Amino acid sequence: MSYNLLKGKKGIIFGALDENSIAWKTAERVHEEGGSFVLTNAPIAMRMGQINELAKKTNSEIIPADATNLDDLENLVEKATEILGGKLDFVLHSIGMSVNVRKGKAYTDPNYDWTHKGLDVSALSFHKTMHVLYKKDAMNEWGSIVALTYMAAQRVFPDYNDMADNKAYLESIARSFGYFFGRDKNVRVNTISQSPTPTTAGQGVKGFDGFMAYAEKMSPLGNATAIDCANYTVSLFSDLTKRVTLQNLYNDGGFSNMGVSNEVMEAFVKEQ
Numbered sequence: 001m002s003y004n005l006l007k008g009k010k011g012i013i014f015g016a017l018d019e020n021s022i023a024w025k026t027a028e029r030v031h032e033e034g035g036s037f038v039l040t041n042a043p044i045a046m047r048m049g050q051i052n053e054l055a056k057k058t059n060s061e062i063i064p065a066d067a068t069n070l071d072d073l074e075n076l077v078e079k080a081t082e083i084l085g086g087k088l089d090f091v092l093h094s095i096g097m098s099v100n101v102r103k104g105k106a107y108t109d110p111n112y113d114w115t116h117k118g119l120d121v122s123a124l125s126f127h128k129t130m131h132v133l134y135k136k137d138a139m140n141e142w143g144s145i146v147a148l149t150y151m152a153a154q155r156v157f158p159d160y161n162d163m164a165d166n167k168a169y170l171e172s173i174a175r176s177f178g179y180f181f182g183r184d185k186n187v188r189v190n191t192i193s194q195s196p197t198p199t200t201a202g203q204g205v206k207g208f209d210g211f212m213a214y215a216e217k218m219s220p221l222g223n224a225t226a227i228d229c230a231n232y233t234v235s236l237f238s239d240l241t242k243r244v245t246l247q248n249l250y251n252d253g254g255f256s257n258m259g260v261s262n263e264v265m266e267a268f269v270k271e272q
Ligand SMILES: NC(=O)c1ccc[n+]([C@@H]2O[C@H](COP(=O)([O-])OP(=O)(O)OC[C@H]3O[C@@H](n4cnc5c(N)ncnc54)[C@H](O)[C@@H]3O)[C@@H](O)[C@H]2O)c1
Pocket: 014, 015, 016, 017, 018, 020, 021, 022, 023, 041, 042, 045, 065, 066, 067, 068, 093, 094, 095, 096, 097, 121, 148, 149, 150, 193, 194, 195, 196, 197, 198, 199, 200, 201, 202, 203
């Protein structure tokens, strides 16, 4: 169902890799709600070619950018404002990657060069993106910037590895940069903390199926899907959430406030 919530709004969507990506679902929903945007991803991800399909479907252009590279980001913001014919109303940062996770390194014994790389891709890229948007004064007043995160920033999930630290840093950047963006440009900055979701990045985490099944049983509303996340993001891009900023917002079916659920308890109670 469409409510035209984003009619006339323009933006940039980072991170659509394939149709499972949260950014992919968000692009589809933003398009349905009347928003227009430029799609971007790392040049290496472009080679997989699937993003072209999404661009066609949503009448959007693609500008490759490595989100850790300031020159690429400057080029992206310049071209996007040209293509879209003015300043931006929304930006979605939907990027995450840990080399230590990919290569099976334990949290207690990382390769620190890989730790740096993961931090740059997963967290600093958000700072760099906002730095370029801020410096170029590329956001319209009452615009909205959203990044995606996970609850391992607050609680221990052993196999989430150094991504937990990256997410804590990302959430802090949202608050710190969000202050300046709010004060100087009336732009809001928030993170959405999403349930485990079966995507390329999600499934890269060891024991992901266990994560998903446990969260499903713990959450009174069940796990939030990629489409649920897309819908929440649309609401944050819309004018209905104008003074929501500096927040880490849980889209997790209630998981983050649970201690234990009946279903999880049952698995531990022996039959009398
Ligand atoms: N899947 C989950 O369980 C889950 C849960 C909570 C939060 N998140 C977060 O959601 C976001 C999107 O991930 P997803 O689950 O849709 O997976 P995904 O694998 O579809 O998306 C990750 C994206 O990051 C992009 N990327 C990697 N390095 C990049 C770089 N240098 N420059 C630009 N882009 C780069 C990839 O190409 C890919 O498109 C991530 O921040 C992830 O941590 C995911």
